[in-house]
Amino acid sequence: MAMKRRMSSSSQRMLTGSTKYPAYDHFKNFSGDGVFTANGSEWKAKRASVIHCLLHNSNMDKLLEIEANRVADSFIGEVANALEIRKNSGNGEMENPVMNVVPMLQRSTIGLIYRLITHNNVEFSPTTTTGTSRKCRGKFESTFESYFSLPSSDAKEQLIKNDEPTECNFRSKYQDREEQIKLLLPTYLQSVTRIRMIVLAQSRSIWYLLPRWMYRAFSPMYREEERTMVPIRKFAQLACENALAGSPLALLNQRNSHSSLVDGPFRPPEISKDLLDEAITLLFAGQDTSAATLSWTLHLLALHPEKQERVAMEIQSVLTEVETKTISKNMTSRLPFLDAVIKESMRLYPVAPFIVRKLTSDITIPIDEELAGIQKDPKKTISMPASTFACIWIYALHRNPKLWERPDEFLPERWIDTELRKRDLGQVEYGAYMPFAIGPRNCLGQPLAQVILRIALARIINKFVVLDPRFEALQKMYKAGIDVGLGPKDLRKDMQAGFTVLPSNGLHLQLMERDDNM
Numbered sequence: 001m002a003m004k005r006r007m008s009s010s011s012q013r014m015l016t017g018s019t020k021y022p023a024y025d026h027f028k029n030f031s032g033d034g035v036f037t038a039n040g041s042e043w044k045a046k047r048a049s050v051i052h053c054l055l056h057n058s059n060m061d062k063l064l065e066i067e068a069n070r071v072a073d074s075f076i077g078e079v080a081n082a083l084e085i086r087k088n089s090g091n092g093e094m095e096n097p098v099m100n101v102v103p104m105l106q107r108s109t110i111g112l113i114y115r116l117i118t119h120n121n122v123e124f125s126p127t128t129t130t131g132t133s134r135k136c137r138g139k140f141e142s143t144f145e146s147y148f149s150l151p152s153s154d155a156k157e158q159l160i161k162n163d164e165p166t167e168c169n170f171r172s173k174y175q176d177r178e179e180q181i182k183l184l185l186p187t188y189l190q191s192v193t194r195i196r197m198i199v200l201a202q203s204r205s206i207w208y209l210l211p212r213w214m215y216r217a218f219s220p221m222y223r224e225e226e227r228t229m230v231p232i233r234k235f236a237q238l239a240c241e242n243a244l245a246g247s248p249l250a251l252l253n254q255r256n257s258h259s260s261l262v263d264g265p266f267r268p269p270e271i272s273k274d275l276l277d278e279a280i281t282l283l284f285a286g287q288d289t290s291a292a293t294l295s296w297t298l299h300l301l302a303l304h305p306e307k308q309e310r311v312a313m314e315i316q317s318v319l320t321e322v323e324t325k326t327i328s329k330n331m332t333s334r335l336p337f338l339d340a341v342i343k344e345s346m347r348l349y350p351v352a353p354f355i356v357r358k359l360t361s362d363i364t365i366p367i368d369e370e371l372a373g374i375q376k377d378p379k380k381t382i383s384m385p386a387s388t389f390a391c392i393w394i395y396a397l398h399r400n401p402k403l404w405e406r407p408d409e410f411l412p413e414r415w416i417d418t419e420l421r422k423r424d425l426g427q428v429e430y431g432a433y434m435p436f437a438i439g440p441r442n443c444l445g446q447p448l449a450q451v452i453l454r455i456a457l458a459r460i461i462n463k464f465v466v467l468d469p470r471f472e473a474l475q476k477m478y479k480a481g482i483d484v485g486l487g488p489k490d491l492r493k494d495m496q497a498g499f500t501v502l503p504s505n506g507l508h509l510q511l512m513e514r515d516d517n518m
């Protein structure tokens, strides 16, 4: 075990003594100089500001609970809508239509992050008429009203960009922008899906090695990137303009770290470039990763109905006890199997599958775990001098058979109290598990993501049985005595290449309402 620990801790050492500069310069056209791409003291100041304004925002915990429940409500509303459309189009007899849940999850999660950072109450997906968000709102009425209602007359100053409106033009301006952002949403989501691929393609091309000005002057890829960025910047700009006082974006706007005014062709001069870059970063980081992780988790649960049933029973027992439909952050601590399912899904499908850093000092690491006795044989190590670019392939680390028992299996049980747990938790401690990265540049949104994923998944699984029609067909054949030699692992989806990964060609599932859902 000691040897194994030393091996996995090499990634920890690389991440501690390293910088993103200049390895992430190809992200700069996308996230500019936001916290994701900034470096040195500028990055430190930005990270401190974002953490302060986003995570230490008063009432964040309550808002997060409301919003995570609302992700599920939006998703449930989308499913109901899709079923209705199918019924009206004459396919009503088809009891269990197959639907691509990825765009549904993308729309649900963008609503969450948009509202969290702007406090502007826009709904991007259709909600259920019996939606629990309404009940939830009742529970946190005062919080919700103060943060999310249309501003009343004395709240005029709440907009960041306030050109002294009268009551009347204030309302219409506000509603116009709300309308604009809803219209822009489909194009925004298509564009962020595309930009993930362009940025990755760039990092794999000759342009990555050439000066940035050459890329901008001569590369057709740059022109495509610019075209793709137009709706992304516009969406972020509207988010900044719609942000209400006290919201993370409004608070960031007041901080030195984010208030430099730089003019540009795509933004009004009132909004600093720094704020716009941060809005682009947070909207993407908060939406894409959560939607992708929820998609992969539903994918795995559909291929493992017995694990899905165990999660459903666990949720049901907690909900029955407290007689509510909404899930609170506290309740998630009583859902250990759900927690294990999410951890295991992020082990098999870390949605940011690799990260890159430039080393700031020389390091020596063992080249293989069996060779980890470096003191005995110094030749079996590899030295990496300062300035080396090191890529940590998180996906491979999470599936390394020398670090994990049965690495390719979906085994949530490994995170529960068993022999496996003892071993695998040891690996976590020593850096063999890092879906949120580790070190100073780890994910700052991790505390939010943990709550969002748990609440949204619990609500969705409590509402629906999630089925993969391919797996169902396989089961039927198996019952009929036809063995085609395929198992759940063979039905796993490929990852669509991008700097974050979604299931390739979407995720087509059947969602069947649970008879016993509360």
Ligand code: HEM
Binding pocket: 035, 036, 037, 047, 113, 281, 282, 285, 286, 287, 289, 290, 293, 350, 351, 352, 354, 355, 356, 434, 435, 436, 437, 440, 441, 442, 443, 444, 445, 446, 448, 449
């Ligand atoms: C399932 C959800 C999430 C996963 C798996 C995830 C994963 C990651 C990973 C692996 C990194 C390091 C990337 C790199 O160095 O290349 C990162 C960084 C980051 N994440 Fe997340 N993330 C998630 C959700 C969020 C959320 C909800 C937010 C904020 C709303 C967020 C904001 C950020 C930011 C700002 C950084 C850059 C931090 C820095 O460079 O100092 N993430 N995330």
